[in-house]
Amino acid sequence: MKTWRFEPSATAAAKLTRWGLFAAIVLGVAASFHLTAPIAAEQPRALPAPLVDEQTSAASEFAVFAGGCFWGVQGVFQHVKGVTNAVSGYSGGEKGTAEYETVSTGTTGHAESVKVSFDPRQVSYGRLLQIYFSVAHNPTELNRQGPDTGTQYRSEIFAASPDQAKIAKGYIAQLDKAGVFGAPIVTQISALKGFYPAEGYHQDFLTLNPTYPYIAINDLPKVEALKQMFPDSYRPDPVLVSAMGTTN
Numbered sequence: 001m002k003t004w005r006f007e008p009s010a011t012a013a014a015k016l017t018r019w020g021l022f023a024a025i026v027l028g029v030a031a032s033f034h035l036t037a038p039i040a041a042e043q044p045r046a047l048p049a050p051l052v053d054e055q056t057s058a059a060s061e062f063a064v065f066a067g068g069c070f071w072g073v074q075g076v077f078q079h080v081k082g083v084t085n086a087v088s089g090y091s092g093g094e095k096g097t098a099e100y101e102t103v104s105t106g107t108t109g110h111a112e113s114v115k116v117s118f119d120p121r122q123v124s125y126g127r128l129l130q131i132y133f134s135v136a137h138n139p140t141e142l143n144r145q146g147p148d149t150g151t152q153y154r155s156e157i158f159a160a161s162p163d164q165a166k167i168a169k170g171y172i173a174q175l176d177k178a179g180v181f182g183a184p185i186v187t188q189i190s191a192l193k194g195f196y197p198a199e200g201y202h203q204d205f206l207t208l209n210p211t212y213p214y215i216a217i218n219d220l221p222k223v224e225a226l227k228q229m230f231p232d233s234y235r236p237d238p239v240l241v242s243a244m245g246t247t248n
Contacts, residue, residue: 042068042137042138042141042145042146042218042222043138044134044135044221044222044225044229045133045134045180045181046134046229047130047133047134047175047180048130048174048175048178048180049126049127049130050126050129050130050167050170050171050174051170051171051174052126052166052167052170052171053124053125053126053127053167054120054124054125054126054163054164054167056120058120059119059120059121060084060117060118060119060120061117061118061119061120061125061160062115062116062117062118062160063115063116063118063125063128063157063159063160063164064091064113064114064115064116064157064158064160064192064195065077065113065114065116065128065132065136065156065157065158066091066092066111066112066113066114066154066155066156066157066158067132067136067137067139067145067155068112068137068141068144068145068146068148068153068155069112069145069146069148069153069214069218069219070088070089070112070113070114070198070202071088071202071205071206071214071215071219072136072137072206072215072218072219072222073088073112073113073114073132073136073137074086074087074088074114074203074204074205074206075205075206075207075215075219075220075222075223075238076131076135076136076219076222076223076226077114077116077128077131077136078204078206078207078238078239078240079223079226079227079234079235079236079238080118080123080128080131080226080230080233080234080235081122081123081232081233081234081235082118082119082120082121082122082123082233083116083117083118083123083239084117084118084119084239084244085115085116085117085239085241085244085246086114086115086116086117086239086241087114087115087117087195087197087198087203087241087247088112088113088114088197088198088202088203088205088241089112089113089114089115089195089196089197089198089247090103090108090110090111090112090113090195090196090198091110091111091113091156091158091192091193091194091195091196092108092109092110092111092113092156092158092190092193093108093109093110094108094109094194095194095196097109097110098110098196099199100198100199100202103152104150104152106150106151106152108152109151110152111151111152111153111154111156112152112153112198113156113158113195115195115197116128123233125164125167126167126171127230127233129157129167129168129171130171130230131226131230131233132157133171133175133185133187134225134229134230135222135225135226135229135230136222137155138155139155139172139181139185139186139187140181140182140183140184140185140186141155141186142154142155142186146218147218154188155185155186155187155188156187156188156189156190157187157188157189157190158190158191158192158193158195159189159190159191159192160192165189165191168187168189169189172185172187172189197247203241203242203247204238204240204241204242206219206220206223207238207240
């Protein structure tokens with residue numbers, strides 16, 4: 001069995017330490033009130049499927065989504081049937097600034113993102129959008145997501161094609177018209193200019209660290225929501241970057 005050792009950067013380590021202390025306080029309070037339900041930063045929401053979906057005969061496609069810390073977004077999509085790879089990384093800025101410490105300053109234009117490779121014959125782009133808006137993040141939070149703040153945690157779809165952009169814009173209009181969130185959706189839609197894989201220690205983080213407080217509080221409830229709300233799309237065994245051996 002391969003031994004995995006987490007070696008975070010200074011910024012990542014500070015974030016993890018901060019969350020360890022925070023989680024201890026939260027979990028202590030929860031215990032005192034006999035709370036048993038998981039505490040999540042974003043609550044899942046049942047949403048209708050897109051009225052318009054992509055029509056393609058391709059066997060492989062990819063989409064890039066940003067929705068807060070990439071640990072949870074990656075973890076959700078790794079459990080979706082038809083997804084062949086989900087890689088944490090950075091989009092929106094230049095290649096030279098696609099590095100965690102630099103992106104964490106919030107000045108690079110990058111957003112923490114996930115490149116989702118999928119088989120359209122098994123899962124459609126529209127279904128991925130539905131999962132993205134339903135359980136992966138809260139699209140009404142501007143330049144933040146749950147406990148994390150900054151433009152690097154914004155809600156954004158980096159469209160890999162004009163068709164993806166059109167479908168995403170149509171779905172946002174559909175959801176806003178239905179008023180399903182009770183607040184305007186702030187998700188941006190931009191043409192994908194580049195995706196740069198994140199450092200190795202960020203890949204598969206949810207699966208490798210299921211008991212880590214940040215994951216337990218913020219991200220595992222998202223995977224459980226996927227299982228409950230999309231049982232026909234849920235796969236119990238995640239598709240891992242480490243197993244695929246590639247971040248492409």
